[in-house]
Amino acid sequence: MNTPTTEQAAATEAFSTGAHLVIQAGAGTGKTTTLAMLARTARRQGRSGRYIAFNRAVARHAARSFPAKVPCGTAHALAYTAVGRRFQARMNSPRQAGWRTGAALGIDDGMRVRLGERTLTNKALSHTVLRTVTRFCQSADPEVASHHVPPLRGAEPAPLHAFLAELVLPYARKAWADLQREDHGVVRFEHDHYLKMWALSEPVIPADFLLLDEAQDTNPVVEQVVTAQRDHAQLVMVGDSAQAIYGWRGARDVMTGFDGRQLSLSRSFRFGPALAAEANRWLTIIEAPLRLTGAPDLKTYVRQVRAPEAILCRTNARAMVEVIRQLAAGHRVALAGGGEALGALARAAHDLEAGRRTAHPELMLFETWGELHEYAEFDPAGRDLLPLVELVDEHGTPALLRALQQLSPEESAEVTVSTAHRAKGREWASVRIADDFTGPDDLDELGEDGTPLPGPIDLDEARLAYVAVTRARSLLDVGGLSWINVHPAGDPRPGDGDAAEQVSDSREQPTKRGAGKW
């Protein structure tokens, strides 16, 4: 058993008082070990409770170090026991195309509606109806409403979206009503559906304490259920606000603003002081309350790495380029999360190039490759698709599909390519940051030396950079993030007002480069 650090001892001590807690656990600081310490303390006090994670893999990892009597599971598992099991028969129904579900809900097969410059087909409408229900299920709202209707690529302007919402809502409400039937229905029953039904039933979780992991990226529906327990259960929100990178998907950082005693874990067990210093530059930019301390006995070098174990990219398109390069160099390559999503996009691009509409949910409003090209190049809403469009233009879809077929499983790969988003929660001995983590554009102003001043750093980009650099144990090649070495905010001195002005919060202004999905 590990001897607790001062911070771990302080967390255990605070936990034993029964107070609500927020534990900011920096990257690699032994979060699970600490939570298991809390769980053991509770057992000694004769208190019962549970650990809640956002996915099963994380819950299983925690269960390995937790006392047997403290269950580790997901919010979905709790909801399944309470509500979901009643819908078992519906969950096993075969998958069917969205347009068939749409037809069963009354969407006419031949339906075509003009949406600005684009045409909404029955397929696109059906898909949007189902996405609307999912978004409602992930929200804390009591009813399906127009803000749950997802923005459609190519039809983002507000009047078009309002028109779309009017079309979608009656079908979405019908779909939600259909889902209430336990025995059979026309909409395929998914896990998010019973989670929402459970949340709407205002459940009381019988527990003296609840440990919510990854609390910096919590769905509003889970946040609502967990925070509603605060009068009878001790709540412990654990995670790292500096790693909140799913805000664009509707996740919320429940830790910031939660009324509880604030604690932190800052001593890294993953890497040494040199990497901690690199991570701290980003934490300073984010204005996080936490600064990491590297493990003195671990040597981590920050320098160029020729053959890293992992290459972390900002976009999926760049990940694809890295896969092609590594294959060309004769390496066995894995793509974290597999190649399915990119394969679907490559096939969609292929359809559009052939002048056919695609069934890909993101690109359903486009009729030709040229249309998508124009959207990505000239519409600010489509700008994040530009890397993908350029990738297809440069390599061609057959080459992309061929490369995806040559992927190896991670266990046997020499190098794993991943997006920074997918790399969250993971670690490798050596990591290189890919070149698509470019710095902010220069301002129009010139500095004293006559060169253009660099623009402010987007805070969402800085959080992603922090996640990326903290994945390495022994070697980090900062690669595409090297621009931080010459940016005024890269090494701010205490009280350096100019440097503090060199950051911008994308919660206030939309990010220039989109959410970083593609």
Ligand SMILES: Nc1ncnc2c1ncn2[C@@H]1O[C@H](COP(=O)(O)OP(=O)(O)OP(=O)(O)O)[C@@H](O)[C@H]1O
């Ligand atoms: N007090 C301690 N003394 C020595 N080693 C420790 C201590 N606390 C945690 N560790 C070690 O740190 C490593 C990471 O811990 P753990 O598995 O709890 O982290 P995690 O929750 O998986 O990851 P992260 O901290 O990155 O979120 C483990 O090898 C663990 O044994």
